[in-house]
Amino acid sequence: MSAGAAADRPRGEGHEAGVVTTDVPARLDRLPWSRWHWMVVFGLGTVWILDGLEVTIVGNLAGRLSEEGSGLDISASQVTGLAAALYVAGACSGALFFGWLTDRFGRRKLFIITLAVYLAATALTGLSFDSWWFFLFRFLTGFGIGGEYAAINSAVDELIPSKYRGRVDLVINGSFWLGAIGGALLSIVMLDTSLFPADIGWRLTFGFGVVMGLIILVVRRHVPESPRWLFIHGRGEEAEKLVAGIEREIEAEKGTGLPPPASEITIRQRKSTGFLTIGRTVFTMYPRRTVLGLALFVGQAFLYNAITFGFGEILTQFYDVASDRTGYFYAVIALGNFVGPVLLGPLFDTVGRRPMISGTYLSSGLLLFGTAWLFEGGHLSATTLTACWCVVLFFASAGASSAYLTVSEIFPMETRAMAIAFFYAIGTAAGGISGPLIFSELTKSGNVGDTALAFRIGASLMTVAGLVAALFAVKAEQRSLESIARPLSEVPAAGDRSG
Template sequence: MAHGETVRSSDNGPSAATATESRFETDVPARLDRLPWSRFHWRVVLALGVAWVLNGLEVTLVGSLASAIQDPRSLDLSNTQMGWIGSAYVACAGLGALGFGWLADHVGRQRLFFVTLLVYMAGTIATGFAWDFWSLALFRAMIGAGIGGEYAAVNSAIQELVPAQLRGRTDLYVNGTFWGGAAMGAVISLLVLNPETSLQEGWRVAFVAGGLLCLVVLCLRRYLPESPRWLMLRGRPEEAERIVSAIERDIIRVRGPLPTPSSNKLLLYRRGGASLREVWDTMRGTHRDRAKLGFVLMSCQAFFYNAFFFTYAMVLTKFYGVQAHSVGWYMLAFALGNLSGPFFLGRFFDTVGRKPMIVMTYGLTGLLTIWTSIAFAYEWFSVLEQTAAWAVIFFFASAAASAAYLTVGESFPLEMRATAIALFYAIGMALGAGGPALYGWLIGGESRSGIMLGYLAAGGLMLVAAATEWLLGFDAEGRPLEEVAKPLAAVVQGFDPVPAMPNGGALPRTAVARQGQWPGSVTQVDGPRRPASPSWQNIGRGETSASIPKGPTLDELNNKPDDLLRRNDLRVDRPNVEPSFAELDQRIDAMLLSSSETEVRVAVLLGDPLPPIADPPGKPGLAELDRQLDAILRRSSETEARVAALVQRLG
């Protein structure tokens, strides 16, 4: 059974026979990962990456044309209002990511490619017709929702379609193309902000033209297939096979015979997409350290980028006296620094490794930002020197930010990949939404020292992210996605997703089972490891991994369940008051039932006779409660040893 899948009762769940029939074996991931780079992969990168170019174009136009939009002859907006408009974009980008990301996991990547792009296109064109602060904020919010959905659907699809040995650099390259669009936006702003051009009309034409370019991207995406990995995990292996076979035939016609795929096949069972409960349980259970890592990487880079990027033009015009029609030149240098980072550093994420490169890029970004913020406050730099310093900083920051999306996408099972990317993107956007408004307020205060404090905070957050990666980062370079994060639909060989019980029913749901631990999941999980289990041979001599006190008090009995939960890496939510005797009795009965269910699952895995489910006595005394707890602790130690033997057998 896949970790995270609830074991259902016989009244509303499949039988063991049905679960067995729903299994299927597939080598789709191995076949995709062994493919050489081909025209198919170029089509994927172009069709999905071009949207990033347009996004960069549109976002840069907002920054470069800020002065034109604020001009009294145009919308006559203040710095603070521009900051709030940026925050509206960021907040709705998070909301759009959540909605469209969930849909991408449940209805498919391909459909979302069109929906998200249409939302983005509508908002961009409408921006050209904005008439006041509120209309501009609304249209920018629409753009944000579309872009948020793009991040979730596109990043998940790219990772699933690109070979494992090239996944890191390709993901960084595609995300980096955003800055190619930013460079284009800077050049366009130089044209539309020409002093001889009407400020009222120039910026409007730029947004309408940028939105219409999305029609080209829509045409390109018509030729992209659905992700075979998504089809495979939705229980549609035949469709996945047809798509992969078509890709292979096209490559063979050009490149000749293909390498033999790995002999490792996945045994899966048919299931739907991951529920929100499964997503939550996976993130707080099996992959909780990866969830912490994704949260820190995404939120820190989001605040850093949003704070700098949405106020860049305002800093140039207010503190360096740059004219509105000249901002594009400085934005061009800024964009080129961002563009070059992923393209120069991307390949090292596949060769040197994810962890050292992420630590380096985040760390250097933080250190350089702190130094530059001090130089800004004390006016050590001219406008050209300041621009050069920022270009160097964002050379590393751009690669770091792209790696955050790569990390989140690789951290979790395929059934919830787009949802996970969307969730962490939304969290990052929510925490980063205050950046533009904060910096807009600081800029409005006309104090360099205040802005320096904001820059110092952003640099400090990047250092925190670097330290977190150092502590919690993992190696994913060159590894199949299914190896980095085991699919929820994966079946352990010889184990039915819903094992049969002696009475013909199914196991009741375990109250305290850790997500991903039972049943059937014997993969290594994140977090602190358990103490070594006793050897199988010593079980009979009474050697256990838990000491059993003699002559217990009621308080000592109450502590025993907590000790057992801690041994199983489970959180202990214990009230501060001591329980009554009846409450303690109920608690122990629930644990005894859970322990019996776990023994049954292990027996199914090992092919042993099924033990009966324990039937706790009705009203035991204090001594009987102590005996029950001792039995639970001993049986838990025995189960640990049997699981260790099972892991060794599976090799």
């Protein structure tokens, strides 16, 4: 059946009010890759570049901000500890707040609002005149970024065909490290006092993030609402019109008709889903999936938020690397982080979720144990430590990206954004707030053994998460979202699918 025929066929007729039959999910999943999908990737996925830019800039600016003449009365440990923890606390709060709004009012409205919050807070961070101002707007910047995670991940997974969902999700989440590379290299230029005064250069780096955000906002205006969200929330005609338009665009691009959709789904439309229903779904219907999500998020959050926040301080503390040179080292490990999801991402759609998720977590955990042993024994230089980190994070980055993919696809449509927000907030609060605070104390001591202990803690949590994934990860590769987790609105009602 051609797209035109599919679009012309009436849907929802003959059913009682509020109950409709639709093939929108199947129509989206059978689409070939096209320019339209690239627009979705660039419009939504580039937010992770901003997050990487933010985290890296602050980590590399820690030494400069603490120097006399920076314009702020703040210490390096406050930047990598308290400010980092506040940024993550803001991200957790924003994820929960905006995640609830995203499931209630739609993906598109919220991914515009959250980006606007990020832009305003970042601009005001660059205008900081006192430490309290800096801390406040680091929290609010995180608040906007956290909301982005919930709104964007849910929208991307609902718009990308099932055949490509795993690799696209991993590369999008891994693009955080493109921002990290940019932030590291940008900090080298902005911290050069022969180019910019000490109290100006760091402010301009935040302004660069605002410019990038404005460019993304222009592209994002063309990304539509999720048709899956529309038909469940009583806007079936709008969903049909939207999908028909996408099909016509892709048919014109490819010069051929599309195959008929493989299935239909009958759902009872609803306006919103309450917190009690969400909680019951996550903890009662899918307990093993809940354990899986928590393990994956806690493991990756502690490793990244604790250790990479303090990477620049490790170089300056133990290897006497100048604060304006740490960006070169960080750019190298960031490249390893980005290459991991790019090269390993397709395997998540072919080899499968369970072996790849467990394999990447276990590999990174065991390699990190080895790095801790070499570091504590004095066998590493700044260069070889960076090389070890590249190898560890090649696997860890793919694993961490798969955590977002996992919680986005293993829970029902009506709870998707809130599920992402919940696991992000709980996992990141455990590893991302406590991690930087603990790690800053360990590295500040100047004791090699203390820093090696932080490495081992991160390695242990990644290894445990890998073992949990080996037991509980769901076979989701190349399957529709509706077959992985039946919508709560589906008629007849879903049975117990907690496996």
